[in-house]
Amino acid sequence: MVLVIVVVAAALLAGLAANRFLRPRLLSEDDDTGMAVKDLVGPLLTLTVLLLAFVMVTATGSYGKAEVAARGEARAVDQITEAAEYAPAAQKTRIQADTVCYARAVRTQEWPAMADGDGSPAPSVWSTDLRNSFRPLQGEPAFGMLVAADNKRSEERQERLTQATPSVPSAIFYFLLATLTITVVALGTCIPRRNNRGQVITLVVITALLATTLCIIRDVDRPFGGIVDVQPTAIAEAERQATRDFLAHHSAADLPCNDQGIRRNT
Template structure:
């Protein structure tokens, strides 16, 4: 984010400096000499806005998919907990306890790791424990329900981790940054050299708007880190409900994990 702001400010200052030193050499008021630089600034600004808008839509789509996947994973985990109510007592306790620990591992370990586009192995410990428990339930009516819910949870987690990575390649982002620099400098060159207070204010506002759009693109493209991010609200609520259900059936039995979802010795 700071890189975008710093580069945009430098571009603005460079444009104003070019207005003072280069404008007399680059611009001509004689229409017979061909297209002047100021005649090309309008199309350049239009192209910049269109590029930024297109990429913003792409980044916002990735953000939306990340949010949907996070909620879908939480719903699948909640369904897993509810389906476990139909399992024998031993398996029910293990599945519900594992759901609590899985949710804690996602919230406390995987969510912070996703801000850098990475996952965490901590939740996989409990998803493997789910499958191990399912083996002892083969042939029972609840087996299909549990497997279906766990498969849904796994698919949604995979989608969440996929969307944690930037969907816009770095080359495209830096191309947009270069386009912003060229646009701002070109606008700066074309400002009148005298009585230009209104134009200076307008150029500053345009620079701020383009910079803000690029910063938003950078932030939204990383949906689990930054200012605009997907919070683990849904998985936290499922953790709370799963904890309640587990304690309702086993009030004296401790959970097999700590507050961060790490397995503890029995």
């Protein structure tokens, strides 16, 4: 990074020095026109568009990973619920109850917290209880399936929480904002002062498109807190199925948690 800054600064100083001292010797006639501002706006606009496109791809990739992780976690929770059918009755009841409570905690506690890039300790209470419920099953056929599904759940949850944090650093975002501002100002400087209705309309449209692109980048870079956000649809469906399996042999009062996935006082 230091090398890039030094080289670019040296090139700028060399260009200014050549413009001031070397150009009069190379040109036999007086030339005061040089490159107009409008000649420099084209490369600036191209740079702005390329930067926006690159950052857009990065932000969209983060959004896609968050969505995939949310679905993968829900599938793992569903697999734990199904694998519990092969466990003895006591462990089966405890595991299925824990999956219901875990899904509720993710949906109601952790999902809103991810809007600010944070997590919640509520789901960890039930994931710990799940692992404790696996211990009596060592040597049983269901043990391997349960452990594998729980490991997958843990990995997908970690990926989901990772993607909740913005992938585009604030410095890059504000650099894009500054670049966009300079570009718009330069474009406004270059339009004619009279009979410029068409140019003004075009400038307004370009400004709106560039600003919208930057807003979209900001939005999709926060997959769980923007306008276009990842909804807890998959984990809600896993919760519904786990609740259905649990209530087939028990009542809702037997669940160790309330509707928000918080442990009941016993």
